[in-house]
Amino acid sequence: MRIVEVEAYRGVLDPASHAYRGRTARNATMFGEPGHLYVYFTYGMHFCANVVCGPSGTAEAVLLRGARAVAGIEEMRAARPTARSDDELCAGPARLCQTLAIGRAHNGVDLLEHGEIRLVDDGAAKPATVLSGPRIGLSPRTGEARAFRWRFALPDEAAVSRPRPAPN
DNA sequence: AGAGTGATTCTA
C-alpha cells in the first residue's frame, strides 16, 4: 500500500485526540514508543489505525485514512468483497483496516520490525503540493481544534476519502 | 438523512 491520506493528532494538547484526557487502557499505545501501530475499535463495528509519531509520552499520532493498493489486490478484495473498485479498497480509515485485515491483534505492533505489517520508505519523490483541510468527524466539544487543517492528502490520488481536502 | 453497533469513558 502507498499511504495517500492522513490526519495528525497532537496528543494531550489536542481536544480531538484520544489522548487529550490522559492515558487510559485504550490509548496506552499512543503514549508508548513511536513507530508502533495504535488500533482502536469504534462505532461498534470499525477499526482504525494510527502510527505513533512523537517521542514516548507525547501521545502524538497520525491516523491512516487512505492508501493506494499497489500489490496483493486479490487478497485485499477477498478481505473486503464489497469494494466496487480498487480505489475504494482503502479510501477511509475503517475501510483501510478491513482491507488490510487490521484488528485488535495489531494494536501496539512495531512497524519498523519485520512483522506482518511494516512501514517503509518507498523512495518516491516528495510531492510538489499536498492537499489539506479540517479533520473529519470532530464533534462540537473539540471546539477550536476544528480550525486546524490537520488532514493531509496527496493530489491526483483516487484512494482519498470524501470529501476531498482542497489544494492550499 | 439515518441506522447499525458495542467498547470506552464520563457522571454520580
Next chain:
DNA sequence: AGAATCACTCTG
C-alpha cells in the same frame, strides 16, 4: 450503576 459519546460506513 447508567448514560453519553464515538478519529465510521452503507443504504436509501
